Amino acid sequence: MYSKEEAKNRRQLFWTMFGKRYHRKWLLYDTKLKDVVLKFSFEDRRAMVSIDVNHEDEVFRAYYYEKLLSLKNIMIEQVSTELIFDENYLLESGKMISRVFVMHEGVKIQKQTDWPIVYEFYNNYMDKMEAFFLEYKDFIES
Numbered sequence: 001m002y003s004k005e006e007a008k009n010r011r012q013l014f015w016t017m018f019g020k021r022y023h024r025k026w027l028l029y030d031t032k033l034k035d036v037v038l039k040f041s042f043e044d045r046r047a048m049v050s051i052d053v054n055h056e057d058e059v060f061r062a063y064y065y066e067k068l069l070s071l072k073n074i075m076i077e078q079v080s081t082e083l084i085f086d087e088n089y090l091l092e093s094g095k096m097i098s099r100v101f102v103m104h105e106g107v108k109i110q111k112q113t114d115w116p117i118v119y120e121f122y123n124n125y126m127d128k129m130e131a132f133f134l135e136y137k138d139f140i141e142s
Contacts, residue, residue, distance in 0.1 A: 007110070010109060010110055011042075011109060014042070014109055014115060017115065017119075018115075018119055018122065021119055022119070022122075022123050026038070026040075026126060026130070027130045027133065027134070028040075031133065031137070032137075033064075033137070033140065033141055034055070035053060035054050035055035035056075035060070035061075035064075036051065036052070036053050036054075036055075036064055036140070037051070037052050037054070038050070038051055038052075038126065038129055038130060038133060039051075039052050040122050040126065041101075042107075042109045042118065043092070045105060045106060045107065045108055046103045046104065046105045046106070046107065047103065047104045047107055047118045047121055047122065048101045048102065048103040048104075049101060049102055049103075049121070049122060049125040049126045049129055050099050050100060050101035050102075050129075051068065051099070051100045051101070051129060051133065052089075052097050052098070052099050053065050053068070053097060053098040053099070054095070054097040054098075061097070061098050062087070062098075064098070064140065065087050065098035067139065067140045068085070068098075068100050068140065069085060069087075071132075071136055071139070071140075072085060074132075074136070075100070075132055078128060078131070078132045078135075079102065079125065079128045079129055079132050080102045080125065080128070082102050082103075083100060083101070083102050084099075084100070084101055084102070084103070085100050086098065086099050086100070086101070102125050102129075104117070104118065104121045
């Protein structure tokens with residue numbers, strides 16, 4: 001079991017090594033759409049790549065989620081058949097968001113031998129997620 005400090009250092013090392021391995025600038029929070037972000041997440045035994053709609057107002061959140069849902073077939077074709085659409089995704093913090101994501105289960109951030117698998121997963125799916133988002137951004141925004 002890791003102490004909080006050791007776990008924090010492990011997470012920092014994971015992300016530092018990822019940044020060194022893939023030298024590109026990811027879109028992530030720079031979508032130019034308020035409260036719509038692309039994210040890498042590493043939660044309990046699973047890694048995720050997602051589009052998160054985290055607007056405080058449920059009406060705006062539902063609006064953007066419906067836009068993404070209307071593109072579901074295209075998104076599945078371009079990103080992954082394993083995509084999960086969750087209108088009411090509860091974060092560990094207790095905040096409710098809408099999330100469209102793909103995940104890789106059975107990996108742990110504490111297990112350094114899992115890192116190459118997660119890095120490849122992130123690179124592959126975030127690249128596809130970004131390409132999709134950029135292609136349909138105007139529609140999602142309108």
